[in-house]
Amino acid sequence: xxxxxxxxxxxxxxxxxxxxxxxxxxxxxxxxxxxxxxxxxxxxxxxxxxxxxxxxxxxxxxxxxxxxxxxxxxxxxxxxxxxxxxxxxxxxxxxxxxxxxxxxxxxxxxxxxxxxxxxxxxxxxxxxxxxxxxxxxxxxxxxxxxxxxxxxxx
Numbered sequence: 001x002x003x004x005x006x007x008x009x010x011x012x013x014x015x016x017x018x019x020x021x022x023x024x025x026x027x028x029x030x031x032x033x034x035x036x037x038x039x040x041x042x043x044x045x046x047x048x049x050x051x052x053x054x055x056x057x058x059x060x061x062x063x064x065x066x067x068x069x070x071x072x073x074x075x076x077x078x079x080x081x082x083x084x085x086x087x088x089x090x091x092x093x094x095x096x097x098x099x100x101x102x103x104x105x106x107x108x109x110x111x112x113x114x115x116x117x118x119x120x121x122x123x124x125x126x127x128x129x130x131x132x133x134x135x136x137x138x139x140x141x142x143x144x145x146x147x148x149x150x151x152x153x154x
Contacts, residue, residue, distance in 0.1 A: 021128040087136035
C-alpha cells in the first residue's frame with residue numbers, strides 16, 4: 001500500500017487497517033523471533049543495538065496511567081525513537097498486547113514496551129510493517145508524534 005492509498009482511506013478504514021496490520025506484524029515478528037518485550041529489556045536493546053530496532057509499541061492501561069516511573073521511561077523511549085527515526089505507536093490495551101506477544105504458558109507482567117527488531121543476518125520484511133511505517137509517517141505530518149492504535153478484539 002502506498003502513502004497515497006493510505007491517505008485516501010476514510011479514518012475508520014485507516015484505523016481498522018492499521019490495527020490489523022499491527023497485530024499481523026506482532027504475530028509475524030514473534031514467529032521470526034524478532035520481538036523484545038518489557039521496558040527494561042527494550043531499553044537494553046536500544047542502548048546496545050539501536051540500528052536493529054524497526055518499530056516500537058508502547059502500551060498503558062488506566063491502572064498504570066499515574067505511574068510516574070513508567071511515564072518517565074516512556075518519555076525517554078519516545079525521545080530515543082524520535083532521535084533514531086524509529087516509528088512508534090501507543091496502544092491502550094496492555095492485556096491484549098500481552099496476549100498477542102506472550103506465550104500461552106507464560107503470563108507477561110511487563111508488556112508496556114515492545115520492540116520489533118530486524119535480525120542481523122537478514123532483513124525481515126513484512127508488508128504490514130510497511131503499512132505501519134506509512135501510518136506513522138502520515139501521523140507525524142499531522143503533528144501526531146505518537147499515534148494511538150486500538151488492537152482488534154478476539
